[in-house]
Amino acid sequence: MAVGKLLIFLTTSVLTLTLIQPHPAVGSRTFISDSDGAAIITNPPPLGICASAVTKYGYKCQEIDVTTEDGYILNVQRIPTGKDGGGGDGGGRKREPVLLQHGVLVDGMTWLLNSPEQSLALILADNGFDVWIANTRGTSYSRRHVTLDPDKPEFWNWTWDEIAAFDLPAVIAYIFQQTNQKVQYVGHSLGTLIALASFSEGKEIDKIKSAAMLSPVAYLSHMTTALGVLAAKVFVGEITIVFGLAEFNPKGEDVDRFLKGLCADPKVSCYDLMTAITGRNCCLNSSTVDVFLRSEPQPTSTKNLVHFSQTVRDGVLAKYDYGTPIFNIEHYGSPRPPIYNLSNIPKDFPLFISHGGQDALADSKDVANLLDDLKLHDEGKLSVQYVREFAHADFIMGVTAKDVVYDKIVSFFQRNQ
Ligand SMILES: *[C@@H]1O[C@H](CO)[C@@H](O)[C@H](O)[C@H]1NC(C)=O
Numbered sequence: 423m424a425v426g427k428l429l430i431f432l433t434t435s436v437l438t439l440t441l442i443q444p445h446p447a448v449g450s451r452t453f454i455s456d457s458d459g460a461a462i463i464t465n466p467p468p469l470g471i472c473a474s475a476v477t478k479y480g481y482k483c484q485e486i487d488v489t490t491e492d493g494y495i496l497n498v499q500r501i502p503t504g505k506d507g508g509g510g511d512g513g514g515r516k517r518e519p520v521l522l523q524h525g526v527l528v529d530g531m532t533w534l535l536n537s538p539e540q541s542l543a544l545i546l547a548d549n550g551f552d553v554w555i556a557n558t559r560g561t562s563y564s565r566r567h568v569t570l571d572p573d574k575p576e577f578w579n580w581t582w583d584e585i586a587a588f589d590l591p592a593v594i595a596y597i598f599q600q601t602n603q604k605v606q607y608v609g610h611s612l613g614t615l616i617a618l619a620s621f622s623e624g625k626e627i628d629k630i631k632s633a634a635m636l637s638p639v640a641y642l643s644h645m646t647t648a649l650g651v652l653a654a655k656v657f658v659g660e661i662t663i664v665f666g667l668a669e670f671n672p673k674g675e676d677v678d679r680f681l682k683g684l685c686a687d688p689k690v691s692c693y694d695l696m697t698a699i700t701g702r703n704c705c706l707n708s709s710t711v712d713v714f715l716r717s718e719p720q721p722t723s724t725k726n727l728v729h730f731s732q733t734v735r736d737g738v739l740a741k742y743d744y745g746t747p748i749f750n751i752e753h754y755g756s757p758r759p760p761i762y763n764l765s766n767i768p769k770d771f772p773l774f775i776s777h778g779g780q781d782a783l784a785d786s787k788d789v790a791n792l793l794d795d796l797k798l799h800d801e802g803k804l805s806v807q808y809v810r811e812f813a814h815a816d817f818i819m820g821v822t823a824k825d826v827v828y829d830k831i832v833s834f835f836q837r838n839q
């Protein structure tokens with residue numbers, strides 16, 4: 423399709439979406455609106471993550487800035503010891519570093535929302551680990567760059583390709599340099615995708631000892647969330663051109679309007695957006711959800727969501743598709759974007775995968791595709807856990823997550839020390 427025609431097509435379809443009035447029963451209840459239905463505009467929370475969610479429970483916590491090779495300044499938290507300086511010394515060994523990598527549209531706070539006894543970051547600190555929390559580019563504490571201005575589109579010109587190629591290596595290199603040790607890795611959602619993509623290219627794997635993947639996202643073509651599917655359809659049409667939205671801020675007015683448009687579709691129920699997006703979580707504490715909604719969802723780039731939508735459409739894990747063979751050749755030297763071949767992940771690399779039966783994003787069929795790529799993995803180096811009642815958010819906020827999943831992560835890391 424010619425660019426002009428494409429633009430007209432997109433403009434009309436987007437306008438149709440945005441002009442439809444929201445269904446009265448759903449219009450007043452989205453997580454981007456307050457109880458009066460007015461959009462809330464995000465401001466970065468005044469306190470850092472250490473002060474707002476860690477030190478108040480008696481844990482030491484350091485705020486650190488790490489600069490990526492392409493100039494983004496990332497905020498990282500380090501929780502070096504357990505409560506009141508305790509948490510064991512790993513049996514005389516040096517405490518091993520663990521990096522926690524959050525998902526898309528959220529930030530490092532997601533590891534710290536429940537009580538200290540229920541939150542993975544603090545559980546690991548109390549079990550003898552030196553805990554590091556990443557915050558990817560564009561989230562409220564990592565909204566900085568050595569030269570680019572976050573209020574300008576140039577700042578938002580990236581997708582998870584760049585998070586994998588720049589953010590992950592910068593943080594891992596920093597931890598390695600500070601601790602002189604290989605890193606244990608925990609990813610949730612996007613945090614699994616960027617690690618799997620890097621490992622498949624042989625990157626980072628020499629600096630990582632083992633990895634726990636929660637709600638693994640690699641293939642997305644079976645995603646069941648109606649809102650996600652519709653959003654993906656709209657996004658994949660290079661919505662950037664129409665919206666000119668370089669930043670996708672879920673709490674901003676443009677996105678509020680966009681989502682209300684999507685929610686007007688009769689196939690999409692937005693009564694409870696958390697469920698609409700992540701699936702039927704079994705075990706969330708409503709006060710934790712309130713805490714979640716105070717700091718999340720977080721901005722990302724529109725281009726990143728377009729890239730996700732391409733993954734939904736294409737059923738393969740590939741780099742960002744510039745849309746035409748000519749543009750792809752310009753960027754990659756080939757008419758199609760290069761794929762990340764997950765079969766290339768070294769077969770002896772220790773992996774723990776935990777996925778949920780109710781997860782609308784990491785659907786079981788897509789996880790089965792991922793596991794198929796790993797089918798030649800050494801026996802004993804791949805543990806897979808299936809939690810029938812869990813959906814996407816249960817893995818980070820579920821009140822039963824400690825008993826069901828986190829205790830298994832701790833013993834997995836201890837086995838691979
Ligand atoms: C965005 O980045 C790509 C390279 O990744 C570059 O070709 C393009 O010109 C950039 N666009 C803008 C608006 O900065």
Ligand SMILES: *[C@@H]1O[C@H](CO)[C@@H](O)[C@H](O)[C@H]1NC(C)=O
Pocket residue numbers: 537707708709710821
């Ligand atoms: C839910 O959160 C509240 C507030 O943090 C806490 O008092 C309560 O014990 C939690 N419930 C469960 C089941 O963990």
Ligand SMILES: *[C@@H]1O[C@H](CO)[C@@H](O)[C@H](O)[C@H]1NC(C)=O
Pocket residue numbers: 761763764765766
């Ligand atoms: C991925 O790599 C494996 C071998 O490592 C190969 O057999 C397979 O064809 C590759 N898949 C694609 C889609 O290129």
